[in-house]
Amino acid sequence: MTTYAALLRGINVGGSRKLPMAELRTLLSGLGHTGVRTHLQSGQAVFATERGDEESLGAELSRAVEERFGFPVDVIVRDHTYLKAVADNCPFPAAGLEARQLHVTYFSAPVTEDRFAAIDQAAHLPEEFRLGDRCLYLYAPDGVGRSKLAEALSRPSSTRGVIATSRNWNTVVKLVELTAPEA
The missing domain is CATH 3.30.70 (Alpha-Beta Plaits)
Structure with a gap:
């Protein structure tokens, strides 16, 4: 199991592209990830998974956000080793x-x-x-x-x-x- 951070670009800034963190946690859990947490309101989420790589996980979350919230969001996913x-x-x-x-x-x-x-x-x-x-x-x-x-x-x-x-x-x-x- 690998723990990742998802960095969502340009959400909850200046009153547009609203993405409540509780809904982001629900979305990540719905994608099959565990240990889902968010940090602040500016687009950081942490989750664990046994599948995928950084690029595919970022693309999956980006698609899911657009489907659920109706606007595109760029997502970068990185693991602990990289972040450290x-x-x-x-x-x-x-x-x-x-x-x-x-x-x-x-x-x-x-x-x-x-x-x-x-x-x-x-x-x-x-x-x-x-x-x-x-x-x-x-x-x-x-x-x-x-x-x-x-x-x-x-x-x-x-x-x-x-x-x-x-x-x-x-x-x-x-x-x-x-x-x-x-x-």
Whole structure:
């Protein structure tokens, strides 16, 4: 049995694409998954299953959400090992930062530096980003809401053809905890 986190992109934001977490839990249970839990209202669910892989599980949940709620939702599914590696490999001093200052964008596929070549990193200092394994770490000292670098990174040309969804550091750490094997 493997425990996964499902990261749903762009739900319950700004009053649109409402997806109540209780209904998401029911939907995941109805798909045959066990140990279903949600975290916050912004689209994180944890579940266990013996079948499928990250890509097929994400596609299955995406289809089920569209059928049930009537709107498409991109979903990235990742297991505990991956989520822990993302947290462990953070290139910024996470322990010394506020959660609002550090974000991780998860990608559905690998991305390379050339995708972001048009972004002049020096022009955005002290904000910085670094790429990881199917993720991007963003350090924004004044928070992501005021970040010009976050705005530049979110332009469609940066992520064309790849699903991308971001989480603050508290959520990154919590997903590692929620997907951890029970001792």
